[in-house]
Amino acid sequence: MGKTVLMQGNEAVVEGAIAAGMRFYAGYPITPSTEIAEQSAVRLPQVGGKFIQMEDEISSMAATIGASAAGVKAMTASSGPGFSLKQENLGYACITEIPCVVVDVQRSGPSTGLPTSPSQADVMQAKWGTHGDHPVIALSPSSVRETYDLIIRAFNLAEKYRTPVIFLMDEIVGHLREGIEIPDPKDLEIINRPVKKFAKQNGLPYHVEEGEWVPTMLPFGQGQRYHITGLAHGESGFPTNDNATAGKLVRRLIDKVEKNYDDIVQCEEVMCDDADVAVVCFGGTARAAQSAIEQAREKGIKAGMFRPITIWPFPSRELEALSKKVKKIVVAEHNDGQILLEVQRVVKNNCKVDFVGKIDGSVLTPPVILSKIEEE
């Protein structure tokens, strides 16, 4: 650990991404994510990387996928309106199994909404924004330090599972400055995608070895030619209309994430061991919830906090266990009830589920959450 430095959440995205090996960024600036583009433009040339401002978010997503297909760890960032535009190509990255990280610093919507106001209303878009059944990994940090660590994890998971990872931030953390100690690079675990030459020039790039989850084709430009397509494909990489082949592909794409739940899903429980009431929240909202549960405990209410760090897949198992111990769960989020749906699905009738949300662009404060905790 080095010296403590003052850093903004958006800056921590870039610094962490570079530590993870990011060497390409394509984007189109939009508040409240703009500092990610600005900082990438400054920092990437310093480490031999490339920054490019594209004409829009659609091409930014395309360029990010293209760079990664050539073997370079790549990222793009946006906010809600731009995240909407990235959805089509996001699906392309899913089916072609090209790793990349897509940051969405959420702001109030719909449409261009409130550009500088916080929101967390892209939770379901992160899961279902791109069409079709597909794998989704989404992570959400609640402090500047966690942003640094978690963006590294986003790259690691993208590489390991060869899939886009969505980094679901909010304005609260993106524009927050805190003191953080930057970890020593040698203490970081960095994962690079598995690559192996396939047997012969016209081999099977999308062949998956027994016991593995993903193909190991070389990046473009390293001597072996192959075909990449957004159409359903078999091991050859060429399009097919064969139902069995298509079904097998989509099944594997979903399973490589869902069946590795234990490796991918992270959550945090704060003061939950003896809790009667648990606040479920994520991202920047956790900061208000943290203060709210401390204030509740000062009043003699046993309150705790359950925070999904991995939003997708949702930490169902841990929440289910908790719902059997507490009397009430309060879901707090800056939207009209999105994580709430997951909580209700998991908790069923194990305990009461209450909700407190925000859709006007203002910030959920500790007293508002506290009064929900106190409600009978």
Place this chain on the structure above:
Amino acid sequence: MSTAKKTTETKEVKKAAAKAPAAKADKAERTKMEIRLTGSGGQGVILATIILAEAGIEAGKYVAQSQAYGPEARGGSCKAEVIIDEKPIGFTKVEKPTFFMALTQKALDQYAPGLSKHCIVLLDSSLETPECLLANKVYKAPILESAIKEVGKAMTANIVAVGAINAILNLVSDEDLHTAVMSHVPKGTEELNEKALKVGMKLIKK
């Protein structure tokens, strides 16, 4: 199709044990500084809070700095905040300011209703103090005028303000404050900003 086995290791859930609630509420209130600086976009109040946050880190404290402004970068009302505390900070926004500054009448009129009688207020001398202003103490200082007449550059008003704020609150040592200012001003403006900081400190009579 792959047949990789699902890992069977027990999953580690990050757990923070139940801590004793923060010792005494009144004590916590004394150590936690909630600072809100307001003005017009372009006056540098955000940078002023960043510098105060940097100084807080130099002094070994926890800080959380944030801001709110409209889509327009210049001209609109701007609110910037920094919390400086001895212990880790939960909620990152200022709830009850312990210190408030306004550089424009518009910002003062807009944000004054959020103040309480525990708050220390610093206003630019050009502002009219609202009759209903709730405050523990109100300082008035010619921040904008001093930047123009004494420092020689209107845009140093935020650094003048930083000097005045630390003179009122004694947040950090003069040395830590100086380091923080120097690490955030553009190269070539060090002397000018050093002067602005000194002018600001002198605006407040000890």
